[in-house]
Amino acid sequence: MRRIGHFMHAAVTIILLIAIAIPFIPLFFSSFSHGWRWPEVIPHAFSLRAWVYVFSGNSGTWEAVWTSLEIAFIVTLINLLLALPAANVLGRLRFRGKWLIEGLIYAPIIIPAFISVMGMYISFIRLGLTDSVTGVIVAHIIPTLPYMVRALIVSYSTLGFQWEEQGQMLGASGFQRFCYIVMPHLMPGIVAGASLSILVSLSQYLVTFLVGGGQVMTLPLILFPFISGGDPAIGSAYTLIFAGMAAFALFLMDFLLKRYYGKKVTVHL
Amino acid sequence: MKRPKFFYLIAGFFILAIFLAGCAGQKGNEQGKSAGHPNVLKANWQDVLSQAKGQTVNIYLYGGSESTNNYIDNWVAPRLKKQFGVQLNRVPVNDTKDIINKLVSEKQAGKKDGSIDVMWINGENFLMSKKNNLLWDSFSPKLPNVKKYVNQNSPAIKNDFGEPTQGVEAPWSQAQFVFTYDSNKVKHPPKSAEALKQWVKQHPGKFTYPAPPDFTGSAFIRNMLYETTGGYKQYLKPLDKQTGLDNIVKALWNYLNAIEPYLWRKGETYPESASKLDQLYASGAVWLTMGYDPAHAANEVKDGRFPKSTRTFVLKDGTLSNTSYLSIPFNSPHKAAAMVAINFMLSPKAQIAKSDPENWGALMAIDPNKLSSKGQKQLNAIDRGKATLPSKVLANHRVPEIPAGYVDYLEKGWMEHVAKH
Amino acid sequence: MWPNIKPYIYVLPTAGVLLILFVGGLIEGLIQSLGYFPAAGQYGFSLDYYRQLLSSSDFWDSLILTFRIALLSSLSAGVLGMFVSVCLFMLKRPGSGRKNQIWQRFFQLPLIVPHLVWAYLMVLLFTQSGWLSRILASLGWIHHINDFPVLVNDSFGGDIIFTYAWKEAPFIALMIYPVLLRIHGSWFEASRVFGANRWSFFREILLPLLMPTWISSSFIVFAFTFSAFEVPFLLGVTYPRMLPVLSYNLYTSGGLEARPEALAVNVILAVIVSILGVAAYRLSQRWSMDEQGGW
Structure with missing residues (x-):
């Protein structure tokens, strides 16, 4: 029985590994290929052409990566500031009309943002929000904010009030209580919410495209013409960069938050 | 009862704010007519x-x-x-x-x-x-x-x-429609609709075209329209001034249906884009491909996707440009x-x-x-590159595009008369 | 008095922003879909655009396709996600927490990868000239590029379903794994005493426990796949199109005339997914009153 268990475990692990890792192999080959004809499993010739193009100064890759990350992080920061007070009461208090607020907050998770953006596109133009990074940031708040609130609610609901009350009795100010009691406890929720917020913001194509009007070039916008029928090698290279950027952004955020707060937690709790 | 009232007040306030913003924006832009240069x-x-x-x-x-x-x-x-x-x-x-x-x-x-x-x-x-x-x-x-x-x-x-x-x-x-072939496999490329028909009959399964409304496929049927109905001149006037068009175009549908059984996959399905057709060509599944860029084939050869023996040709009576x-x-x-x-x-x-x-x-x-x-x-x-025709040859075999109104008409017609046939 | 309005003050920033940006956009879209379109010089309200839409076969074909793809995607993602998490749970061995953590990270990879990337991976894998077809050809199982079935850009939507199943299965797994973790290992031992095997343990104990979270998260996947734009835009065929793509195509067809129709598609889309969302919420509530609630 034990050996069967072992075997099953190994089998399932390997299958999952294959399912997750294998799709990346042709992507990798394709980005380095020089004329990859059917039925070659591995290209007969390799070339750095696609990567040279992608990293050439004029292709705008770095600017796009920077713009994408900038927007994602600013959006996430705004979300955090907006969501903290809301999650505070939604996670810990009962009040009238709460279900309505919750409904409002969760709705954008399933109703896609482009519906709202298309609806108010003309107003966006009139308010001067199109063709600007500001406008794109504003538009990205719609699909990302709900995830942040959601994640923080879960953290707040496990926090309760007693820790803060204890801190108060020991003479901690409101700010101190927030920094040393609330924040460390919320950290996993913040990391989760920020991860989702960053990811969702990085993946936006249509909303960025509509509001940014070509003046705000994020990576998905540069990538799209190449993967929808353009040059497959360059499309693959961009796709790899896109995936890498998402992973990097999450790693960076995780690292920074944990690094910064990890220290305080160990000292004070 | 105080709380809900307060809540609805806030909600109402925001909805009002949206409308006000919308209206204000509207007024703002009524003013200041064209400040052109x-x-x-x-x-x-x-x-x-x-x-x-x-x-x-x-x-x-x-x-x-x-x-x-x-x-x-x-x-x-x-x-x-x-x-x-x-x-x-x-x-x-x-x-x-x-x-x-x-x-x-x-x-x-x-x-x-x-x-x-x-x-x-x-x-x-x-x-x-x-x-x-x-x-x-x-x-x-x-x-x-x-x-x-x-x-x-x-x-x-x-x-x-x-x-x-x-x-x-x-x-x-400028761009011009060209056909692409592998000179190792095709010795005498078919340079007219009639020749193409003979060729596909002799080489069943080796030819197909992208399904309109793909840009290239749509251009192919336009070019075949010129070929099968006697030239481009009759289509220079706009679509709404044309009479009896359905009857004239019948020749095109008949032609396309006549070659269908000899196409790739017996015409049961068509590649949905030019790049798909290119892939079929690159892998040797079909022997001809086409495109609206005379230099495309040469670029594909340069990048190693098409065989070195790839060449292009234009029709005797000209291709679209x-x-x-x-x-x-x-x-x-x-x-x-x-x-x-x-x-x-x-x-x-x-x-x-x-x-x-x-x-x-x-x-x-x-x-x-x-x-x-x-x-x-x-x-x-x-x-x-060897695959690109000299400018002179291209320039001498050029016919103008059809007015934009026809494009849609032909694409819908193809769907009706050929795809569903 | 003051403490009573405290919650409303606290939720105001979030609720306000969403009211203006999200609800405001929906309302503006709704108004325009009813034909009130000052920018195009239309001031009357009517249901013409809805009538036009509901009487066009394009719309119904799109709706049916969207339903089918969303249903198959969420079902396959649901089954796959359930399978993976139950497998991982049943086969979980005690100890090596650090190693487990690394593994968990790895299995979250599809969550991290953006949808567009995942969709393109599917293109490279499953097109007729894709990698899978190449592998089969080099194994000698197929001899012609045409022997490989058309999976990408086909009107069945196989590639879209693949993409979502692959991408959303980890999401479902992630949702139900915490529920599984609360099941004590000793339960399984206990059930063994009463002669239950793995399968009956799964059916009798795990399944009922997982059902609420599983159903509500599958509903969310359904709503998401029903209304997401990017993947079908990249992978779909020209006809029929999924609803979000239909809306986009109507919107960008160039003329102003088609815009209210596009917005009408959006309104219908929003109504359908809202109903689904409420259903998911109700289900998760009814099935587990004291559950933390899946999302």
Whole structure:
């Protein structure tokens, strides 16, 4: 029985590994290929052409990566500031009309943002929000904010009030209580919410495209013409960069938050 | 009962705020009618040049082609900056329709300072822009290089898919439909619809075409329409002035249905795009492919995707050709710089460089006969690769595009009479 | 008095932003879909655009396709996600927490990868000239590029379903794994005493426990796939199109005339997914009153 268990475990692990890792192999080959004809499993010739193009100064890759990350992080920061007070009461208090607020907050998770953006596109133009990074940031708040609130609610609901009350009795100010009691406890929720917020913001194509009007070039916008029928090698290279950027952004955020707060937690709790 | 009231008050306040914002925005833009720059058109060229200096031009064009992007970024932009002090910023788009759509919205919202200075359009998109008054003014005849090097009377330049350009766009590039074949497998490429029919019967399964409304597939059936119904001249008038069209076009449907059983997969399915057809060709599943770019096959050979024995051919009675244009939208904030940029892109140097496959490999829009002898020499010295036909052969086998209205009619007809047949 | 309005003050920033941006956009879209379109000089209200839409076969074909793809995607993602998490749970061995953590990270990879990337991976894998077809050809199982079935850009939507199943299965797994973790290992031992095997343990104990979270998270996947734009835009065929793509195509078709129709598609889309969302919420509530609630 034990050996069967072992075997099953190994089998399932390997299958999952294959399912997750294998799709990346042709992507990798394709980005380095020089004329990859059917039925070659591995290209007969390799070339750095696609990567040279992608990293050439004029292709705008770095600017796009920077713009994408900038927007994602600013959006996430705004979300955090907006969501903290809301999650505070939604996670810990009962009040009238709460279900309505919750409904409002969760709705954008399933109703896609482009519906709202298309609806108010003309107003966006009139308010001067199109063709600007500001406008794109504003538009990205719609699909990302709900995830942040959601994640923080879960953290707040496990926090309760007693820790803060204890801190108060020991003479901690409101700010101190927030920094040393609330924040460390919320950290996993913040990391989760920020991860989702960053990811969702990085993946936006249509909303960025509509509001940014070509003046705000994020990576998905540069990538799209190449993967929808353009040059497959360059499309693959961009796709790899896109995936890498998402992973990097999450790693960076995780690292920074944990690094910064990890220290305080160990000292004070 | 206090709490809910308070809550609804807030909710109501916000909904009100939205409406107020909407209304305020609306009023704001009723004022200030077209603040255009008519003076730019009246100014002499020196003044335009000095106005343009230091401005940035946003050029919007399809972004999925490495060679086009490279040409704009690495050839045009640095020279424009150095010679005229104009910064060129390329904005890649996935579909030219998106540009038109953006302009339609901006027109609607009354946005006077847009972000697009130059855009690359033709055909349907031009028609749509014209209908919605999205284009600025008749600037093209004012450009020195248009006056000098463009054959403005040629019907292929004057009309964009049958629609008079009236100078609101300047010709930039040309494309021509060509067929591609593997010379190792096909000794005598079929150069007419009739020959093609014989050929597919002899080689069942080795030919197919992309399903319209794919751009290339649609062009193929247009070309076959000319072939099977006696030339392009009868279609020069607009669609709504045509009588008995259904009857005339029947010959085309009959032809396409006659070859269908001999196509790839017996015509049960068609590749849905030109790139799919190219893949079938590259893998040897079919022996012919086609495209609306005479240099495409040579580029594919260069990149190793097509076999070295690949060659192209045109039909005896000519293949479709079109001109694509650069235009300036109504709300471009840098019209002088846009004119300078377009003028530069129509200079012999820029056009010759554009036709070099090293840079891009697209056909010139200016008239080769108007070039200086030095320019002509340069043009002839370009190595287009073995797969690309000489310019002369292409130029001598060229028929104009059909007016834009027909395109949709034919695509729907194909769906009805061939696909569902 | 003051403490009573405290919650409303606290939720105001978030609720306000969402009211203006999200609800405001929906309302503006709704108004325009009813034909009130000052920018195009239309001031009357009517249901013409809805009538036009509901009487066009394009719309119904799109709706049916969208339903089918969303249903198959969420079902396959649901089954796959359930399978993976139950497998991982049943086969979980005690100890090596650090190693487990690394593994968990790895299995979250599809969550991290953006949808567009995942969709393109599917293109490279499953097109007729894709990698899978190449592998089969080099194994000698197929001899012609045409022997490989058309999976990408087919009107069945196989590639879209693949993409979502692959991408959303980890999401479902992630949702139900915490529920599984609360099941004590000793339960399994106990059930063994009463003669239950793995399968009956799964059926009798795990399944009922997982059901609420599983159903509500599958509903969310359904709503998401029903209304997401990017993947079908990249992978879909020209006809019929999924609803979000239909809306986008109507919106960008160039003329102003088609815009209210596009917005009408959006309104219908929003109504359908809202109903689904409420259903998911109700289900998760009814099934588990004291559950933390899946999302």
